[in-house]
Amino acid sequence: VQLVESGGGSVQTGGSLRLSCSASQFTYTRHCMGWFRQTLGKERGAVASILSDGTTKYADSVKGRFTISKDNDKNTLYLQMNNLKPEDTAMYYCAASSFTFGDYCDTRGNVYWGQGTQVTVSS
Numbered sequence: 001v002q003l004v005e006s007g008g009g010s011v012q013t014g015g016s017l018r019l020s021c022s023a024s025q026f027t028y029t030r031h032c033m034g035w036f037r038q039t040l041g042k043e044r045g046a047v048a049s050i051l052s053d054g055t056t057k058y059a060d061s062v063k064g065r066f067t068i069s070k071d072n073d074k075n076t077l078y079l080q081m082n083n084l085k086p087e088d089t090a091m092y093y094c095a096a097s098s099f100t101f102g103d104y105c106d107t108r109g110n111v112y113w114g115q116g117t118q119v120t121v122s123s
Helices: none
Strands: 003-006 009-012 019-025 030-040 045-051 056-058 066-071 074-082 089-099 111-113 117-121
Touching: 003 089, 019 030, 019 089, 019 117, 030 066, 030 074, 030 117, 045 066, 045 074, 074 089
Parallel strands: 009 117
Antiparallel strands: 003 019, 019 074, 030 045, 030 089, 045 056, 066 074, 089 111, 089 117
C-alpha cells in the first residue's frame, strides 16, 4: 500500500479537520502530491496540490480555508481544513504523481491513490 489517508469525520459548519496521508518513501518523493475530492455522481476534482519545491495550488472554493503541507521526516501529506462548509462534504483522496497538469497533480497517467477518507459537514 502506497498511500493511506486518515483524519476524516463529521463536523458542523465552521468546524475544522486535518487530513493526513502517510506515504511510502517511493510515492512521497513524487514531484506532485495533492488532495482530491469526490461526491456521488460527480467527477473527482482537485482540492490542493504541493510540488517537490513546496509550491502550492488551491481550488478557488477552498482558498483561504484549507492548507496543504508536508512533513518530510514522516513522509506525510496533510490537509488542514478550517471553516468547513456543507459543500465540502465528500470523499477525500490523496494522490502522488510524477507530473503536473495545469497547476495540479496529473492524474491522467501513472498516479498513486489512497483509499479515501470521508468528510461530512452538517449545517
